[in-house]
Amino acid sequence: MFDIFNVPANIRFKDFDKKVYHLDNETYQLRYPILKTSDIKNIILEIKQNRLEYLSQLPISNVITIIDQAITRWTDPSYPQRQLALKLLPVITDYDAETIKLEIKRFIRLFRKKELFRFIENELPQSEILDDFHPQRSGSMVKAFGPEATFQVFSGNIPGLQIWSLIMTTLVKSASLGKTSFSEPLFPVLFTQTIAEIDPQLANCMAIIPWHGGTVSLERIATENTEATIVYGSNKTVQSIRPLVPMSKIFLHYGYKISFSMIGKEALTADLYTQTIKQAVEDVAIYDQQSCLSTQAIFVENHGVITPIMVAKMIAAELANYQTKRKRASLTIEQSSAINRERTKYQLENINGVSVQVFTSTQNTDWTVVYHASPGFSSSPLNRFVHVFQIDHLEDVNQYLKPYQAYLQSCAMAVSPTRLFTLANQLGEIGINRVSALGEITRAKPGWHHDGHFNLLDLLHFIDVEPNAEQMSEKYDPDVE
Amino acid sequence: MVKETQIMQQEILKYILDHKVSFSGDIKKQDKLFNRVALDLFDYQFHNNLPFKRYAQSQRKTPLVIKKWQDIPLMPIQGYKQLTLATTKIYDGEAVFLSSGTTDPNHRSHNYHPNFDIWDASMKFPFKQYVLPDRDEITILGLFPDETINPNSSLSRYVSKAIQFFGDTNSQTFVNKTGIEFYKVIKSLKQAEKEQRPVMLLGASFSYVHLLDFLKKHELQFNLPAGSRLFDTGGFKGLSRTITEQKLFQSIKNAFNIDRNQYINMYGMTEISSQCYDETLYDVYHRQQISYYKKFPAWVRVRILNPNTLQPVPDGQKGIVAYYDLANWHSCLAILTEDLGIKHGESFELLGRIGGAESKGCSIAIDQLLSVNQ
Numbered sequence: 104m105f106d107i108f109n110v111p112a113n114i115r116f117k118d119f120d121k122k123v124y125h126l127d128n129e130t131y132q133l134r135y136p137i138l139k140t141s142d143i144k145n146i147i148l149e150i151k152q153n154r155l156e157y158l159s160q161l162p163i164s165n166v167i168t169i170i171d172q173a174i175t176r177w178t179d180p181s182y183p184q185r186q187l188a189l190k191l192l193p194v195i196t197d198y199d200a201e202t203i204k205l206e207i208k209r210f211i212r213l214f215r216k217k218e219l220f221r222f223i224e225n226e227l228p229q230s231e232i233l234d235d236f237h238p239q240r241s242g243s244m245v246k247a248f249g250p251e252a253t254f255q256v257f258s259g260n261i262p263g264l265q266i267w268s269l270i271m272t273t274l275v276k277s278a279s280l281g282k283t284s285f286s287e288p289l290f291p292v293l294f295t296q297t298i299a300e301i302d303p304q305l306a307n308c309m310a311i312i313p314w315h316g317g318t319v320s321l322e323r324i325a326t327e328n329t330e331a332t333i334v335y336g337s338n339k340t341v342q343s344i345r346p347l348v349p350m351s352k353i354f355l356h357y358g359y360k361i362s363f364s365m366i367g368k369e370a371l372t373a374d375l376y377t378q379t380i381k382q383a384v385e386d387v388a389i390y391d392q393q394s395c396l397s398t399q400a401i402f403v404e405n406h407g408v409i410t411p412i413m414v415a416k417m418i419a420a421e422l423a424n425y426q427t428k429r430k431r432a433s434l435t436i437e438q439s440s441a442i443n444r445e446r447t448k449y450q451l452e453n454i455n456g457v458s459v460q461v462f463t464s465t466q467n468t469d470w471t472v473v474y475h476a477s478p479g480f481s482s483s484p485l486n487r488f489v490h491v492f493q494i495d496h497l498e499d500v501n502q503y504l505k506p507y508q509a510y511l512q513s514c515a516m517a518v519s520p521t522r523l524f525t526l527a528n529q530l531g532e533i534g535i536n537r538v539s540a541l542g543e544i545t546r547a548k549p550g551w552h553h554d555g556h557f558n559l560l561d562l563l564h565f566i567d568v569e570p571n572a573e574q575m576s577e578k579y580d581p582d583v584e
Numbered sequence: 585m586v587k588e589t590q591i592m593q594q595e596i597l598k599y600i601l602d603h604k605v606s607f608s609g610d611i612k613k614q615d616k617l618f619n620r621v622a623l624d625l626f627d628y629q630f631h632n633n634l635p636f637k638r639y640a641q642s643q644r645k646t647p648l649v650i651k652k653w654q655d656i657p658l659m660p661i662q663g664y665k666q667l668t669l670a671t672t673k674i675y676d677g678e679a680v681f682l683s684s685g686t687t688d689p690n691h692r693s694h695n696y697h698p699n700f701d702i703w704d705a706s707m708k709f710p711f712k713q714y715v716l717p718d719r720d721e722i723t724i725l726g727l728f729p730d731e732t733i734n735p736n737s738s739l740s741r742y743v744s745k746a747i748q749f750f751g752d753t754n755s756q757t758f759v760n761k762t763g764i765e766f767y768k769v770i771k772s773l774k775q776a777e778k779e780q781r782p783v784m785l786l787g788a789s790f791s792y793v794h795l796l797d798f799l800k801k802h803e804l805q806f807n808l809p810a811g812s813r814l815f816d817t818g819g820f821k822g823l824s825r826t827i828t829e830q831k832l833f834q835s836i837k838n839a840f841n842i843d844r845n846q847y848i849n850m851y852g853m854t855e856i857s858s859q860c861y862d863e864t865l866y867d868v869y870h871r872q873q874i875s876y877y878k879k880f881p882a883w884v885r886v887r888i889l890n891p892n893t894l895q896p897v898p899d900g901q902k903g904i905v906a907y908y909d910l911a912n913w914h915s916c917l918a919i920l921t922e923d924l925g926i927k928h929g930e931s932f933e934l935l936g937r938i939g940g941a942e943s944k945g946c947s948i949a950i951d952q953l954l955s956v957n958q
C-alpha cells in the first residue's frame with residue numbers, strides 16, 4: 104500500500120479509494136483520498152498559513168539549499184524514494200523502464216543549486232529581491248512577492264515533469280496545491296517526501312493530490328482560493344479550468360505544442376551520418392513522442408552524401424533497433440487506430456501517385472516513418488510516428504511551418520555554425536521558442552523560457568519604494584540632524 | 585457490362601438466393617462455399633480495379649497467394665474517400681452513395697452502384713428474418729429522408745426499399761428538406777393507436793432524440809398496440825448529448841409503449857452493401873432465449889481485430905470490426921471499419937465508433953489538431 108498524495112501533517116481524510124497495479128508477483132495498491140470541496144478549502148488554508156509562518160520568511164538562499172539537498176538525495180542510486188520511483192513508474196505509465204531511469208536521472212540534475220541560480224538570475228536582477236528590498240537602477244527599492252498559494256494542474260505525460268512547476272512556485276515562496284493526473288501521480292509525492300525529510304516545515308507548504316480532471320466543484324474551489332493557477336495539458340484541460348479562474352488572478356497555461364527537427368546536409372557526410380540518424384531517432388523515441396518537446400517531423404536537406412529518402416529508411420531501421428532495446432508503451436485502441444488511420448492515408452496517397460512512402464513495423468504499430476518527396480509539414484499521431492520531409496534548403500522551412508505557427512515550440516538542429524543563428528532567427532520570427540541539438544530535443548535546459556515565457560516573473564508581483572518616500576521617511580527620523 | 589462482371593454477379597446472387605437468411609447450423613461447412621465465392625470475388629476485384637490492385641499489392645496480397653477469405657486485404661474506410669473503388673467503368677448518372685462526412689466534410693466516401701440486383705436481394709431476406717419475423721408487412725413510419733430527397737444516401741434508399749417491400753399502404757416517411765414533420769408523425773401514431781394497428785418507427789438514432797424531445801415537450805404519449813416496434817441505426821454516441829441506454833429505453837417505453845424487446849438496431853454503412861441486425865425480435869417470435877447481439881447474413885463475415893496487430897482477438901474481447909461482404913461486389917468485399925465491436929460466438933456486439941486519440945499531455949496528436957482546426 105502506498106499513498107499517492109502528500110499533504111501537511113494536520114490534514115486528515117476519511118474516505119479513500121485505490122488503484123491496483125501488478126508487477127511480477129507483487130501487487131501495489133496506490134491509495135488516494137476521495138475529496139470533498141471542504142477538503143480542498145482546508146488544505147489551501149493550511150498551506151497558506153504554513154507559508155505565512157515559514158516559507159514567506161525563509162531566505163531564498165535557504166530555499167535553494169533545501170531543494171539542492173533534496174536533488175542530491177535523488178542523485179544517489181540507493182535512495183529509497185528513487186528506487187521506488189524507478190520500480191513503480193514503468194508499471195504506472197507503461198514507458199520503458201530504462202528510458203525512465205535515464206531520463207529521470209538527467210531531469211533531476213536540472214535543479215541542482217547552480218541551476219536554480221540560473222533559473223532565478225535569468226529573470227531577476229538578484230535572488231535576494233525575493234527576501235527584502237534592494238535598490239534597482241531606477242533608484243527605487245524593490246521587493247518581489249509570489250502568490251500566497253498556487254494551484255497547479257499537472258499533466259501525466261512525462262514522469263517527473265511536475266516538479267519543474269513545483270520548484271518554480273517554491274522559489275517564488277508560494278505554497279503549492281498540485282493536482283496530479285492518474286497517468287502519473289507518483290513522482291511529485293515522492294519528491295515532496297524528500298523535502299519533508301530535510302525540512303518538514305517547507306513540505307507543509309505543499310500539498311499533492313490526484314483527482315479526476317474536470318471535477319469542476321474541486322477545481323473551482325482550488326482556483327478561487329489560490330492567487331495563481333498553472334495548467335499543463337491538452338487544450339481541453341486548459342479550456343475547462345480557464346473559466347474557473349477569477350479575472351484578477353494569475354492564469355498560466357502550457358497547452359498543445361508541436362516540435363520538429365532540421366538536419367542540414369553538413370550533418371549527412373560519410374563520417375557523420377550514422378550518428379545523425381541515431382540522434383534524430385532519440386528525439387522521436389524517448390517517451391514515445393508524448394512530450395511536447397518531442398519531434399513529430401524532420402526536415403532533411405538535399406545534397407548531403409546521404410539522400411533524404413535514404414535518411415528516412417535509416418531512421419526506420421534505427422526505430423526498429425530502438426524497439427528491440429526500448430519498447431514503446433502499449434497503446435489504447437484509439438491510439439493504435441489513429442496510427443493505422445494515418446498510415447492508410449499516406450499509403451492511399453501513394454497509390455494515387457503522390458510521392459509519399461510509408462515505412463512501418465510489420466504486423467503492429469510499433470513505429471512508422473512517412474517520407475515526403477516534396478517539402479511540407481505535418482503533425483503525427485504520436486507514439487513513434489515521424490514524418491520526413493526532403494527539402495532543398497533548410498532556409499525555406501518557414502513557408503511550410505506557417506500554418507502550424509500557433510503550436511510550434513522546439514526545433515532540434517544539426518547544422519553548421521554559420522547557419523545556426525540565421526535559422527534560429529528565422530524560426531523565432533514565427534514563434535518557435537527553443538533550439539536544441541539534434542538528439543537533445545526532449546531535454547530542456549534550466550532557465551529555458553518555457554513556451555517563450557518566464558518561469559518566475561509571470562508569477563511575481565513587485566513593490567517599488569520610490570526614492571522620495573525614502574527621503575521623506577528620513578526626515579521623520581527623530582535622530583536626524 | 586463485360587461478361588466477367590455478369591458472371592460474378594450471378595454467382596453472388598445465386599449464393600444469396602440459396603441461403604436467403606443467416607446461416608444456422610454448420611458454419612464450417614458453409615464457410616467452404618463462402619470461401620470459394622469470396623476468393624472468386626477478390627480475384628475479380630483485383631483484376632478490375634486498378635487502385636484496389638495497387639493497394640492489395642502494397643499489402644503484398646494477390647489472388648495467387650490468398651487461399652482463405654480471412655487473408656483478403658482489408659480496405660480501410662478511408663479508401664472510399666481517397667480512391668475510386670469500382671470494378672466497372674463509372675457511367676454518367678450512375679448511382680453513388682456518399683457518406684455524411686461528419687469527420688471530414690471534404691472527404692466523403694463514394695460507393696458506386698451500377699445496378700441494385702444484389703443490393704436489393706441482400707437487403708430483403710435479412711430484413712424479413714430479423715425485423716419482421718412475425719408478419720409480412722407493417723405500417724412503417726420513416727423518420728429519415730427517403731431516396732427522393734436524399735438520392736446519394738444508402739440509408740435513404742434502404743428506408744424507401746423497406747417501405748416498398750414491407751410497408752402497408754399507411755407507410756410513409758415524414759421528413760422534408762427542413763426536418764422531421766412532427767405533427768404528421770403524431771397524426772399517424774394517433775391513427776394507428778385508434779385502429780390498434782401495429783407500427784414500426786424507422787429512423788437514425790438522432791431522429792429519435794429529436795422526436796422524443798418533441799413528444800416530451802408537448803406531453804404526448806402513445807399506447808401503441810402489441811407488435812409495434814422501433815427500428816434504429818447509427819448510434820447515440822457523440823450526438824448532441826449522451827444518453828444512457830437504460831434511460832433511452834425507458835423514454836421509448838414511456839413515449840410509445842414499445843418494450844426493450846421490440847427494439848431493433850441495424851448496422852450498415854455507405855461503404856458496404858448489406859446489413860446486420862440485432863437478433864432480439866427473431867428470438868422473441870421464435871420463443872428462444874433473447875439475445876441483444878447482432879447476426880450477420882450468410883454472405884457476410886465479421887471479424888474483430890486487435891487494433892495494434894490487426895490480427896483477430898479472442899471472443900469477448902474488444903477490437904475493430906472487419907466486415908467481409910459478398911454483396912459489395914462492385915468495390916471491395918473486405919472492409920476495415922472504424923467501429924469497435926466484440927465477438928460472441930457467431931454473433932457480435934457493436935460498441936460504436938472508435939474515438940479520436942488524445943495524448944496524455946501537451947503534445948498535440950493529429951486527431952486533436954484536426955478538431956482544433958475545425
